[in-house]
Amino acid sequence: MVKKLLLIATLIASSQVLAEETPPTQPVVDPDGFTEPLKTLKFNPGLDQREFERATLTALNIYDPLEPMNRRIYHFNYRFDQWVFLPVVNGYRYITPQFVRSGVSNFFSNLGDVPNLLNSLLQLKGQRSMEITARLLLNTTIGVAGLWDPATMMGLPHQSEDFGQTLGFYGVPEGPYLMLPILGPSNLRDTSGLVVDYSAENWINFLNVAEVSSNHPEVWVLRAVDKRYTTKFRYGQMNSPFEYEKVRYVYTEARKLQVAE
Amino acid sequence: MLRTLRLAALLGGLLLSAAASARDVDAATYGYPLTNPFEATIATTPPELRPELPHDDDINQADYSLNVRPERAFTLPDNFWAVKKLGYRLARQDHPAPLIFLIAGTGARYDASLNDYLKKLYYKAGYHVVQLSSPTSFDFISAASRFATPGISTEDAEDLYRVMQGVRAQHPRLPVTDYYLTGYSLGALDAAFVSHLDETRRSFNFKRVLLLNPPVNLYTSINNLDKLVQTQVKGITSTTTFYELVLNKLTRYFQQKGYIDLNDALLYDFQQSRQHLSNEQMAMLIGTSFRFSSADIAFTSDLINRRGLIIPPKYPITESTSLEPFFRRALQCDFDCYLTEQVIPMWRARTDGGSLLQLVDQVSLYALKDYLKNSPKIAVMHNADDVILGPGDIGFLRNTFGERLTLYPHGGHCGNINYRVNSDAMLEFFRG
Numbered sequence: 001m002v003k004k005l006l007l008i009a010t011l012i013a014s015s016q017v018l019a020e021e022t023p024p025t026q027p028v029v030d031p032d033g034f035t036e037p038l039k040t041l042k043f044n045p046g047l048d049q050r051e052f053e054r055a056t057l058t059a060l061n062i063y064d065p066l067e068p069m070n071r072r073i074y075h076f077n078y079r080f081d082q083w084v085f086l087p088v089v090n091g092y093r094y095i096t097p098q099f100v101r102s103g104v105s106n107f108f109s110n111l112g113d114v115p116n117l118l119n120s121l122l123q124l125k126g127q128r129s130m131e132i133t134a135r136l137l138l139n140t141t142i143g144v145a146g147l148w149d150p151a152t153m154m155g156l157p158h159q160s161e162d163f164g165q166t167l168g169f170y171g172v173p174e175g176p177y178l179m180l181p182i183l184g185p186s187n188l189r190d191t192s193g194l195v196v197d198y199s200a201e202n203w204i205n206f207l208n209v210a211e212v213s214s215n216h217p218e219v220w221v222l223r224a225v226d227k228r229y230t231t232k233f234r235y236g237q238m239n240s241p242f243e244y245e246k247v248r249y250v251y252t253e254a255r256k257l258q259v260a261e
Numbered sequence: 262m263l264r265t266l267r268l269a270a271l272l273g274g275l276l277l278s279a280a281a282s283a284r285d286v287d288a289a290t291y292g293y294p295l296t297n298p299f300e301a302t303i304a305t306t307p308p309e310l311r312p313e314l315p316h317d318d319d320i321n322q323a324d325y326s327l328n329v330r331p332e333r334a335f336t337l338p339d340n341f342w343a344v345k346k347l348g349y350r351l352a353r354q355d356h357p358a359p360l361i362f363l364i365a366g367t368g369a370r371y372d373a374s375l376n377d378y379l380k381k382l383y384y385k386a387g388y389h390v391v392q393l394s395s396p397t398s399f400d401f402i403s404a405a406s407r408f409a410t411p412g413i414s415t416e417d418a419e420d421l422y423r424v425m426q427g428v429r430a431q432h433p434r435l436p437v438t439d440y441y442l443t444g445y446s447l448g449a450l451d452a453a454f455v456s457h458l459d460e461t462r463r464s465f466n467f468k469r470v471l472l473l474n475p476p477v478n479l480y481t482s483i484n485n486l487d488k489l490v491q492t493q494v495k496g497i498t499s500t501t502t503f504y505e506l507v508l509n510k511l512t513r514y515f516q517q518k519g520y521i522d523l524n525d526a527l528l529y530d531f532q533q534s535r536q537h538l539s540n541e542q543m544a545m546l547i548g549t550s551f552r553f554s555s556a557d558i559a560f561t562s563d564l565i566n567r568r569g570l571i572i573p574p575k576y577p578i579t580e581s582t583s584l585e586p587f588f589r590r591a592l593q594c595d596f597d598c599y600l601t602e603q604v605i606p607m608w609r610a611r612t613d614g615g616s617l618l619q620l621v622d623q624v625s626l627y628a629l630k631d632y633l634k635n636s637p638k639i640a641v642m643h644n645a646d647d648v649i650l651g652p653g654d655i656g657f658l659r660n661t662f663g664e665r666l667t668l669y670p671h672g673g674h675c676g677n678i679n680y681r682v683n684s685d686a687m688l689e690f691f692r693g
Contacts, residue, residue: 032655033285033668035646037298038485041544042493051545052490052552055502056592060585068581071340075580078343098318127519159520236343239370239399240557241564242588253508261515 110146164193301676366446368554489548
């Protein structure tokens, strides 16, 4: 008897608690508990707006005069990635422990901070240049020639600036879209930027790496493998028959964003 | 004495209410921070509230491929070489363990981020995990779908079942103790039909099946999704398209932040910033992503079946052929267009006709009502604010699943699957 009474009491009590917790501003529209999210949206009255079509069709307008060649290279890259690059990266992942891989990544990323600094200076970005300088100093000394990345832990994240971005900063247009063999999507402006960054790196010869790697091509191989290891992109991951177009758009917009930022 | 009695009464009360109806999680105890369904759908759970998962390097996994439909090697054009075989991913334990199949959602490949998340979750809990593409995914349509016209749930389930059998046959030495099955979004609907098929085929004898945010009425769901791109978005002008609007916001966000940082928290952080998107803009974004799926499906299905709606049959395609003109045409086809132009004509021709209503009944969860009602091994988790549902859908789930329905108050469409409370409940269900 007592048990029954208590049971009823608990049920009543719990329902009261529930009633108190339900916010009064949000009446349940549906007896099932469905809150009808679409009811909160403002739709255009005729449901005939073509904004998705307009936006996407506009987005497809990217200057790509070399499309047939670019597409062939895209397929070459896709195959090379599947049959050579990714298997090598998997082997690399298999034979090296995690701390070695992150050491290698940090080392090359530290090397990359030299062109980052140069380009940041060329774009007259004072604060960023100071941050990258601090990164270089910290990582090269405390971080043992860049094998370790204490700067990021101290709140100085990696910031990338390349010569393509510098050119973009001064208003140089992108030029035709290019699919580079193995390196992937680019455009004329960024490709020339790549060449400039590469020669600058050779000329500065930071930590003597450029000189050593001219005698030891394995350094280049390691660098390429590390680059692929740290690049998240996989061919086919957009899972669409129109991946070429989508990659082209995303690359172009991402570069615009990097230039503007 | 009184205290123990009270406890007993409380437990009894809880049990009684649980047995009577669905498990409704109330918002206060649930604690999910994103109460806006659109935000939840896009940003999903903030990183600190997600479960702890193993790193990719610590998982013994590999991608494999199955040659399910060898004739496609000859019928598909050259530049489809990558999808002539169906890829899937298997993560294996080093000891005998149960195996769980994961089916991806609309248009998603086996390695879609949500599928990969589920893999990590179940792998950590000690399962072998097989990740499968959705039957609506580009690679599945071209490599594994017999009719290459996804949308008829029973046919999709047959295709999936063959793929699962193929996966099992490819790893005869994998020590599997039991089979489990789960899927999210459209993958959950597929999982229900696969489980039903398994009752007669008996290749796996699935021990438990979990449906995460399934569409109930497929037609309601596709109409909702098609409608999302019809929202009135502020800021769209004759010179600024929707994409430009969003990208400008993103650029300003990064400029204010000072540097570009792409991580898990980005979207969540972005929504907390001054540049955050409005509900209409988020809805448009979700709708846009589904429109790309429908464009891919419509194009691929048309190409393989040579229907000539988007691409002329026998149009010569090599690796250098531009597909852009066909993309331009395909992106004008939403789900409703795909349904009326491709699915219904094929379905009518193959099954001697029938109305749209009949088709909807056959491909939605309604078709399995009796089976779902009487199968204690199948459970469903859904959200009260899921954008793919319509009025009455949750009522159907309540009637059909009873206490096997867990209804969360927030989460939008699949936004809370990576919330710790949900992941615990999911693991708990399979633990039995």
